[in-house]
Structures are given as structure tokens and as C-alpha cells.
Amino acid sequence: MSIKQSKYNIREFLAFSGARVLEDKKSVFVGTGLPIVAAALAQKTHAPNLLIVFEAGGLGPQLPELAISVGESRTFHRAIAASSMHDVMSLSQAGYIDYGFLGAAQMDMYGNINTTVIGDHDLPQARLPGSGGANDVASFSHKLIIIIANQSKRTFVNKLDFLTTPGYLDGPGARERAGLPKDTGPYRVITQLGIYGFDEGTKRLKLISLHPGVSLGEVKENSSFGILIPDEVETSPEPTDEDLRILRQEIDSAGIVLGK
Amino acid sequence: MELLQQGKGELIGWYDPDEARDWVLKNKSRELKDKTMSVTEAVSKFVHDGDFIASGGFGHTRVSMAVIYEIIRQNRRNLIMAGKTAVHDLDVLVASGHVNKVEVAYSFGHELRGLSPGSRRMVQTGQCKVVAETSNAGYQWRWLAAMMGLPFIPTRTMLGTDTLAYSSCKVVEDPFSGKPVALVPAAYPDVAFIHVHRCDIYGNAQIDGILVEDFELSRCARRLIITTEKIVDNEFIRREPWRTSIPFMVVDAVVEVRYGSHPCEMPGMYYYDEDHIAEWLSLSKTSEGVKEYMQKYVFSVDSFDDYLELCGGVKKLNYLKRREFLEEPMTAPWRKES
Numbered sequence: 335m336s337i338k339q340s341k342y343n344i345r346e347f348l349a350f351s352g353a354r355v356l357e358d359k360k361s362v363f364v365g366t367g368l369p370i371v372a373a374a375l376a377q378k379t380h381a382p383n384l385l386i387v388f389e390a391g392g393l394g395p396q397l398p399e400l401a402i403s404v405g406e407s408r409t410f411h412r413a414i415a416a417s418s419m420h421d422v423m424s425l426s427q428a429g430y431i432d433y434g435f436l437g438a439a440q441m442d443m444y445g446n447i448n449t450t451v452i453g454d455h456d457l458p459q460a461r462l463p464g465s466g467g468a469n470d471v472a473s474f475s476h477k478l479i480i481i482i483a484n485q486s487k488r489t490f491v492n493k494l495d496f497l498t499t500p501g502y503l504d505g506p507g508a509r510e511r512a513g514l515p516k517d518t519g520p521y522r523v524i525t526q527l528g529i530y531g532f533d534e535g536t537k538r539l540k541l542i543s544l545h546p547g548v549s550l551g552e553v554k555e556n557s558s559f560g561i562l563i564p565d566e567v568e569t570s571p572e573p574t575d576e577d578l579r580i581l582r583q584e585i586d587s588a589g590i591v592l593g594k
Numbered sequence: 595m596e597l598l599q600q601g602k603g604e605l606i607g608w609y610d611p612d613e614a615r616d617w618v619l620k621n622k623s624r625e626l627k628d629k630t631m632s633v634t635e636a637v638s639k640f641v642h643d644g645d646f647i648a649s650g651g652f653g654h655t656r657v658s659m660a661v662i663y664e665i666i667r668q669n670r671r672n673l674i675m676a677g678k679t680a681v682h683d684l685d686v687l688v689a690s691g692h693v694n695k696v697e698v699a700y701s702f703g704h705e706l707r708g709l710s711p712g713s714r715r716m717v718q719t720g721q722c723k724v725v726a727e728t729s730n731a732g733y734q735w736r737w738l739a740a741m742m743g744l745p746f747i748p749t750r751t752m753l754g755t756d757t758l759a760y761s762s763c764k765v766v767e768d769p770f771s772g773k774p775v776a777l778v779p780a781a782y783p784d785v786a787f788i789h790v791h792r793c794d795i796y797g798n799a800q801i802d803g804i805l806v807e808d809f810e811l812s813r814c815a816r817r818l819i820i821t822t823e824k825i826v827d828n829e830f831i832r833r834e835p836w837r838t839s840i841p842f843m844v845v846d847a848v849v850e851v852r853y854g855s856h857p858c859e860m861p862g863m864y865y866y867d868e869d870h871i872a873e874w875l876s877l878s879k880t881s882e883g884v885k886e887y888m889q890k891y892v893f894s895v896d897s898f899d900d901y902l903e904l905c906g907g908v909k910k911l912n913y914l915k916r917r918e919f920l921e922e923p924m925t926a927p928w929r930k931e932s
Contacts, residue, residue, distance in 0.1 A: 364704050366706055368772070379629075382737060388881030389730055390652040390653075390655075390679075390804050390806045391803075391804030391806060392804060394920065398920055399920065400924065402654075402706045402707070402866065403652070403653045403654055403655060403859075404652075404653070404705070405651070405652030405653045405655045405679065405806060406653070406654070406655050406859055406861070406866075407655070407803060407859065407861040407865075407918065408779070409804070410803060410804055410861075416803045417804065417805065418804060418805040418806060418807065418808075418809055419652075419730060419731070419734045419806055419807050420734055420735075420738060420809070420810060423730070423731035423734065423751075425733075426731075427731075427749065427750060427751070441810055446755075450698075450727065450756070453844070455720070455722070455724070455760060456724075457720055458717065458718060459718070460714075460718070461702050461703070461714045461717040461718055461724070462703070462709070463698075463700045463701060463702055463703035463709070464677070464698040464700055464701060464702075464727060464757075464785065464815060465699060465700070465727065465728070465729040465732075465752075465757045466679060466699060466700035466729070466730055467679075467700075467729065467730040467731065469729040469731075469732075469751055469752050469755060469757050470729050470730060470731035470732075470738070470751045470752075471767070473750060473751040473752065474750070474751065475755065475781055496753050496756045497756040498755065498756065498757050499755065499757070500753070500754050500755050501902065503754045503755075508754065509754065511774075512753040512774060513750060513753040513754070513765070513773050513774030513775055513776070514750060514753050514754060515750055522676060544665045557601045587923070588923070588924040588925070588926055589923070590924065590926045590929065591706070592878075
């Protein structure tokens with residue numbers, strides 16, 4: 335695909351695409367890695383008044399450098415408050431979070447995520463960290479954004495080994511039936527191939543745009559489930575030189591998330 | 595109230611609220627008395643084999659590593675640990691075989707640094723059991739229920755997921771809204787350890803920066819060991835009482851340990867020792883490496899000061915201070931290890 339040959343790498347493109355979804359004067363609850371980078375880019379470009387929220391208590395920071403942890407001192411650098419997890423999770427449950435923003439290892443067509451185990455729960459092939467704050471972010475945020483850097487048949491699966499974090503569960507109305515806050519759920523999924531939304535009627539994953547140089551065939555081949563394809567598919571916009579400068583020099587100068 | 599669903603996770607650390615009150619009445623003195631002691635004495639007195647333990651801070655931030663290393667030194671066994679975004683503390687305790695049961699919100703990972711080879715090996719070979727799953731909000735509301743003296747807290751997280759199905763929650767129909775609501779059960783750790791910036795000899799403690807879950811955890815733990823960067827005069831606490839995060843009557847031991855969070859961060863004081871964390875991530879790839887780490891950093895040192903000396907001494911500590919204040923560039927030595 336063309337991104338590999340171009341002036342930016344895939345992770346930079348993902349961060350840029352994530353930033354574009356975020357709006358000024360809204361709040362975003364971010365998970366580790368690319369979501370932090372994307373929120374920082376949004377704050378330094380089109381969304382200077384983006385309220386960034388971290389689960390351990392950092393409210394409204396202006397990140398001075400990449401945060402390695404969502405609970406370290408960078409997460410409340412020049413913040414409006416350094417409070418607690420109880421405070422952040424309560425505000426989230428009460429409806430103050432516009433966007434939740436998570437990375438994921440495995441996802442199904444309803445945007446449900448697995449970050450707990452590969453294989454059997456009690457004696458797993460691979461033990462992963464578990465929910466952390468992800469289930470809470472996905473339960474409480476009005477709109478959830480998910481980044482998966484490596485879309486493939488192994489990461490876009492028909493059945494998750496473990497449903498850690500709720501998307502639309504098993505389809506329309508399922509979240510409300512389970513007792514989750516109404517009108518919440520996954521909003522955008524961003525991978526190395528394209529940007530996706532969810533079909534209003536079926537709550538299934540639906541393509542919105544292909545990244546430059548990516549074919550429809552690649553999107554379909556790299557999924558175990560059928561992705562809904564609309565009549566019109568756009569091309570995802572590309573980052574400007576200034577976006578790339580900010581990402582490389584101001585946000586992740588050591589290339590820890592974005593690579594060198 | 596109709597019971598709609600019951601999680602199959604093991605119910606860890608729950609007590610009937612009257613039993614919990616009774617324990618407080620009999621064991622938590624309201625007398626202002628000097629609780630200072632050595633870390634050796636604190637662990638020997640308050641941490642027992644089979645205890646349900648919980649560690650304060652978050653991930654690699656503001657962690658009472660002095661107590662963690664002492665638990666290994668005193669060879670406490672069969673511990674159950676709260677995996678409430680427990681990272682380095684949990685990783686070393688599980689990898690070295692001292693903790694063999696975990697209730698997981700977030701465990702076995704080092705956030706951006708990657709997964710934990712040591713503790714994952716123990717889970718994947720059946721030597722450490724994950725007895726329940728939960729979420730970060732779920733765990734901290736378990737503490738909240740306990741500190742409030744209630745049997746549970748209702749919440750709208752985890753509903754509809756396997757995280758709930760493997761938790762110790764129950765789902766009921768809320769009698770007010772008629773909607774399903776998850777009840778997270780109270781959790782009272784047998785002992786918790788929290789590292790703070792300042793504390794007086796009685797246990798009145800100040801924390802700078804985010805409290806994470808420590809407001810709730812300090813108040814629900816049956817026994818609480820405070821390690822502090824500095825012991826301050828009681829007058830200092832009384833001058834600005836609004837800065838007291840933890841009041842003395844919930845505290846059982848006060849231990850002064852400078853740099854006691856190393857290799858983890860202490861906000862406003864010193865940053866992560868990434869070289870040390872990278873060394874652990876590399877060594878913990880094998881069980882021999884875990885033994886080597888413990889021999890080098892736990893068993894061969896007589897004090898936390900000796901340990902700090904081994905980790906690079908004054909030169910390293912000054913560097914970590916400059917890093918905390920953004921006066922040195924970021925490093926990621928673990929990147930080549932992952």
C-alpha cells in the first residue's frame with residue numbers, strides 16, 4: 335500500500351486521522367498510546383480547547399511531552415485539576431465525556447473489543463492486561479473512537495475470545511437492554527486501511543473512507559467478517575507538513591508511539 | 595429486587611457491613627500515637643501469608659516499592675493481589691511467586707512499555723490464577739463501597755460484557771429506573787500500602803497531584819502501611835488541614851523511605867527509572883532472570899539506601915529529578931527489549 339512509500343508512516347497517519355475526529359470545546363477520555371498522541375495533535379491544531387481526561391485523575395492537561403502512563407505527572411501538567419479516579423469515572427458516568435478513545439487488539443463487527451485473553455480464560459494461550467479503564471470508557475462516553483493499527487483476519491474477528499469492552503454487543507438495542515447509558519457506543523474505527531463508522535440500522539461496521547492508495551479489496555481481505563460498503567467511498571485526508579512537524583517534534587520526539 | 599445476572603468471579607475481600615464496623619471498632623484506634631517504624635517491622639507486623647493486598651498509586655506512579663521488596667525479602671506466600679492498574683509492583687510479586695491469585699482490572703502489562711513477560715508466564719503456566727475480572731472504575735468503586743460501610747455500589751459500567759460475567763458483581767433491576775444496574779461488592783483489603791509525599795508520625799498524610807484511588811483505598815483497608823518521602827511535624831499538617839488526604843486513624847504504620855517509589859515515579863519529585871524498568875523487563879523473560887533480579891536488588895542489599903546506591907546512587911537520582919522537571923529528554927531503553 336502507498337502509505338509505506340509516502341512522506342509519513344502508518345502510525346502518524348492513524349494519529350492524524352484520530353485527531354480529525356475530535357472537536358474543539360468537547361471532552362475526550364484517552365487510553366494509552368496513539369489516543370494520547372491523537373488528542374495532543376487535535377489540541378495543538380484545530381481543537382485548542384479540547385478537554386483531555388485521564389482515568390487516574392488528570393483533567394484538562396496540556397501535555398508537555400508524551401505520557402508513558404495514563405497516571406503519571408504529565409497527565410496533569412498545566413491541567414485544570416488533579417483529582418481522582420472516582421471523580422473522573424463519576425463525571426464520565428454522569429455524561430460529561432463526549433469522546434472515548436481507545437486502542438484495541440481484537441474487535442468484532444459490532445465494535446466489541448477484547449484485551450483480556452487469547453484462548454481459554456482460566457489457562458490462556460496469551461494473557462493480556464484486561465479491561466483497565468477501557469470498559470468504563472466504552473460504557474460511559476457518548477461516542478467511542480477505536481484505533482487498531484493492524485487490521486487483519488486475526489484482529490477483525492467473527493467471535494472474540496473474550497468480550498472485554500462493549501461495542502454494540504449483539505446488535506441494535508443490545509446496549510440499552512443490558513443497562514448501558516442510552517445513545518452511546520462506537521462511533522469511528524480507524525485502521526491502517528481506512529476509517530469506519532457503524533450502520534444506523536444494523537449497528538454493523540461500515541466503511542467511510544479508504545486511505546490514499548488502499549483498495550476496497552484490501553479492506554475486505556483483511557477482515558474475518560463482512561464489512562458494509564456504501565455506494566460512495568471517500569478517500570481519507572492526508573496530514574499536512576505542519577501536522578507531521580507537530581507530531582514528530584512536539585508530541586513524540588523520541589518516536590516511542592509513532593516510530594522513527 | 596430481581597437478580598438478573600451473577601458474575602462467576604471469586605468474591606475477594608467482602609465482609610458484611612456490621613462485621614466490618616466491628617473490626618474497625620476493635621482494631622482501629624482513634625488515639626494520636628506515634629506509628630513510626632522500620633519497613634521490616636511494618637511488613638512483619640501487618641502482612642501475613644494468604645492476605646488480600648492492595649498497592650496505592652497507579653501503574654508505575656507513586657508506588658510503595660520499599661514495602662513490595664520487603665514482602666519478597668520476608669517471603670510472604672499465597673498472597674491475593676488487587677490488580678487495580680497494578681504494574682511493576684504486581685509484576686515482581688507474581689513473577690517471584692509471592693502472589694498467586696489476582697483480581698484483574700489491569701495487570702500483566704507495563705502500559706506503553708509493553709506486556710510483562712514475568713507475570714504473564716506465571717498465568718499462562720497456571721502458577722498464578724486470575725480469580726475475577728473487573729474494570730478500573732469497578733475496582734475503585736469496590737473500595738468506595740467499603741469505605742462508606744456499604745455492601746455494594748451500583749454502577750452502569752461493565753454491563754453486557756464478559757468482564758462482568760467473570761467479575762464478582764451481581765446485576766439487578768434498579769427499583770427506581772427499572773433498568774438493569776450492576777452492583778459492585780465492597781472490598782476490604784487485609785492490608786494496603788500507599789507511598790506519600792509527607793506524613794506526620796501519627797499517619798496524617800499529604801499527597802501532591804492526583805490521588806488516583808488512594809482516598810478510598812486508605813479508608814477501606816483493614817491495615818494500612820504508609821511509606822513517606824518525609825516525616826513532617828504535626829504542626830505542619832495542622833497549618834493546612836485541607837491538604838490532608840489520609841487521616842491518622844486509618845493508618846497503622848508510618849515508614850520514612852526517601853525515593854521509596856523507585857523505579858516508579860513520584861510526581862513533582864522524581865521520574866521513572868526507565869533503565870531499571872528495562873532491566874527488569876529483560877531479566878523477567880526467564881525464571882532464572884527473575885531470581886537474578888531478586889538476588890541483586892532485594893536479597894543482597896541491607897537497606898533501601900543500599901538498593902538506591904546499586905541503581906546508580908546520587909547521580910541517577912539527580913537525573914531522575916531533572917527528568918521529572920522536563921530538563922532531560924525522554925528515553926525508552928525498553929523499546930529494544932520488547
